[in-house]
Amino acid sequence: MYLDIFLDAMKNRFKKRIHIDLYSGSGMSERPRSSCLRAGSPFIALDRQPKFDHYIFCEKNGQDLRALEARIASHFPDQKPSIIPGDCNEQVDRINQELNKVIGDLGDSTLTFCFIDPYALDVHFETIKKLAENRKMDFMINIMLGLDVKLNWRAYLADSSLTIANFLGSQDWRNGLGKNITPPSLSLYVGEKFSAQMASLGYLHTNPSKDFLPFENSKSRIIYYIGFFSKGRIAFKFWDDAKKYGGADSELFSR
Numbered sequence: 001m002y003l004d005i006f007l008d009a010m011k012n013r014f015k016k017r018i019h020i021d022l023y024s025g026s027g028m029s030e031r032p033r034s035s036c037l038r039a040g041s042p043f044i045a046l047d048r049q050p051k052f053d054h055y056i057f058c059e060k061n062g063q064d065l066r067a068l069e070a071r072i073a074s075h076f077p078d079q080k081p082s083i084i085p086g087d088c089n090e091q092v093d094r095i096n097q098e099l100n101k102v103i104g105d106l107g108d109s110t111l112t113f114c115f116i117d118p119y120a121l122d123v124h125f126e127t128i129k130k131l132a133e134n135r136k137m138d139f140m141i142n143i144m145l146g147l148d149v150k151l152n153w154r155a156y157l158a159d160s161s162l163t164i165a166n167f168l169g170s171q172d173w174r175n176g177l178g179k180n181i182t183p184p185s186l187s188l189y190v191g192e193k194f195s196a197q198m199a200s201l202g203y204l205h206t207n208p209s210k211d212f213l214p215f216e217n218s219k220s221r222i223i224y225y226i227g228f229f230s231k232g233r234i235a236f237k238f239w240d241d242a243k244k245y246g247g248a249d250s251e252l253f254s255r
């Protein structure tokens with residue numbers, strides 16, 4: 001839903017619109033509790049009208065990557081996306097090179113939409129920073145501060161764990177933690193720190209309690225939060241419109 005609103009609204013505002021999917025998957029994913037396949041995020045983006053001018057997909061798993069390439073060739077033969085194999089945190093310079101090639105000298109008139117859909121708190125703030133600096137780029141991030149933190153919070157708190165340090169781009173993130181930490185208080189703390197980090201890149205302030213959208217499983221357990229980040233106020237109007245249709249479910253990224 002958000003992509004439709006975004007593309008329609010941006011088609012006359014920007015000469016180029018680019019889509020990046022850092023955790024692409026294979027192009028199709030299985031529906032929970034069923035063997036039916038449904039379009040994954042790359043297919044959802046490729047299927048939208050008006051089209052983006054270019055697509056960049058990154059996928060770490062070789063089998064998923066090959067499936068994605070084959071499916072795009074068969075379903076979208078006219079599209080020639082950049083498909084980057086490997087870990088997006090390691091490949092970010094290559095992704096940036098692709099982006100620079102496509103943007104050319106249309107920097108100010110290009111808007112990039114970046115979707116981040118990991119299984120865990122895997123994306124590094126440094127990756128986001130390298131992509132976002134000196135560019136117009138909106139982010140939709142599935143922030144894994146739900147079940148993952150509930151299950152792994154003790155491991156994340158251990159001095160040896162770099163997961164949250166990498167996610168926040170800060171080695172001393174534990175300094176402001178109070179006592180009596182619980183999974184919800186840790187999630188809120190990390191969410192607020194992450195929002196502050198995005199604000200340091202010029203993104204408009206977001207309040208996790210109010211602005212992050214919880215995504216729940218069938219047992220009403222929060223799996224992750226959808227966070228939206230933009231440097232432009234108008235994007236939040238579209239985001240608010242999309243939320244009215246999408247509610248707290250995955251339809252926000254789809255139709």
Ligand SMILES: C[S@@+](CC[C@H](N)C(=O)[O-])C[C@H]1O[C@@H](n2cnc3c(N)ncnc32)[C@H](O)[C@@H]1O
Nearest residue numbers: 023024025029040041059060061087088117118
């Ligand atoms: C939650 S799935 C993404 C699903 C996809 N967005 C969709 O709608 O079908 C996460 C994907 O990211 C891949 N992945 C995991 N870590 C990665 C990393 N560091 N860089 C790039 N891809 C990664 C996994 O192999 C998996 O295919």
